[in-house]
Amino acid sequence: MADAGTPPSTPPPAxxxxxxxxxxxxxxxxxxxxxxIVAIVVVIIAVAAGGMFVSKKASEFAGGLEAQQKSxxxxxxxxxxxxxxxxxxxxxxxxRAERFFExxxxxxxxxxxxIEEMGERGQxxxxxxxxxxxxxxxxxxxxxxxxxVALAEALDDNDMPVSEYLWTGMALARAYEALDQPGRQGxxxxxxxxxxxxxxxxxxxxxxxxxxxxxxxxxxxxxxxxASAEGVMHSIPGIDTLMR
Numbered sequence: 001m002a003d004a005g006t007p008p009s010t011p012p013p014a015x016x017x018x019x020x021x022x023x024x025x026x027x028x029x030x031x032x033x034x035x036x037i038v039a040i041v042v043v044i045i046a047v048a049a050g051g052m053f054v055s056k057k058a059s060e061f062a063g064g065l066e067a068q069q070k071s072x073x074x075x076x077x078x079x080x081x082x083x084x085x086x087x088x089x090x091x092x093x094x095x096r097a098e099r100f101f102e103x104x105x106x107x108x109x110x111x112x113x114x115i116e117e118m119g120e121r122g123q124x125x126x127x128x129x130x131x132x133x134x135x136x137x138x139x140x141x142x143x144x145x146x147x148x149v150a151l152a153e154a155l156d157d158n159d160m161p162v163s164e165y166l167w168t169g170m171a172l173a174r175a176y177e178a179l180d181q182p183g184r185q186g187x188x189x190x191x192x193x194x195x196x197x198x199x200x201x202x203x204x205x206x207x208x209x210x211x212x213x214x215x216x217x218x219x220x221x222x223x224x225x226x227a228s229a230e231g232v233m234h235s236i237p238g239i240d241t242l243m244r
Contacts, residue, residue, distance in 0.1 A: 071152035084164035110150035114143035176203040
């Protein structure tokens with residue numbers, strides 16, 4: 001029994017709840033939210049507007065039908081000529097990582113102006129209470145189409161199929177995310193963690209959009225749409241695991 005003159009001991013404060021890390025899938029969604037929600041909204045606007053104007057101008061404002069067709073052919077050709085198989089050990093080697101960064105930087109350089117313009121346009125639309133016009137729709141469609149062309153060209157310049165690009169990006173993003181969360185490192189190859197640590201700044205620019213339109217996360221999101229549109233997504237084993 002405690003002495004009557006001794007104040008009862010105060011239990012130690014409960015530790016703060018662990019900080020919940022953002023999933024890799026959520027980080028990709030940031031990129032999608034930056035680049036694609038604008039495109040989706042303006043497509044709806046364009047469809048609603050209908051009319052011969054939108055129909056006749058479709059090729060121009062989608063970045064050119066010929067350019068889009070060439071991009072599709074490029075993506076398919078890269079998959080055939082540089083067939084990608086996910087490494088059984090899940091390791092991203094240094095050469096593959098560097099090509100991933102080169103593709104991202106090349107594509108970003110070609111689409112950055114459009115992304116910046118879309119960010120400014122989005123702010124203006126928001127200031128108008130969310131009211132977008134046909135001009136916004138056309139600008140969004142044109143820029144989105146050009147960004148797909150830009151990425152296809154960057155992939156081609158570096159001999160990297162979009163399946164390899166996506167898998168590498170997701171694997172590195174997952175390793176980057178786990179750098180400060182030791183409990184999540186158990187199933188991540190040490191080599192991937194090492195590359196992520198060496199490229200922390202570059203991966204931060206790609207995975208941490210934070211709602212900022214000036215983010216290379218857009219490139220990864222555009223790659224996702226390309227892979228989906230070209231039927232490549234199913235050929236990337238383990239992509240669902242990397243999204244967790």
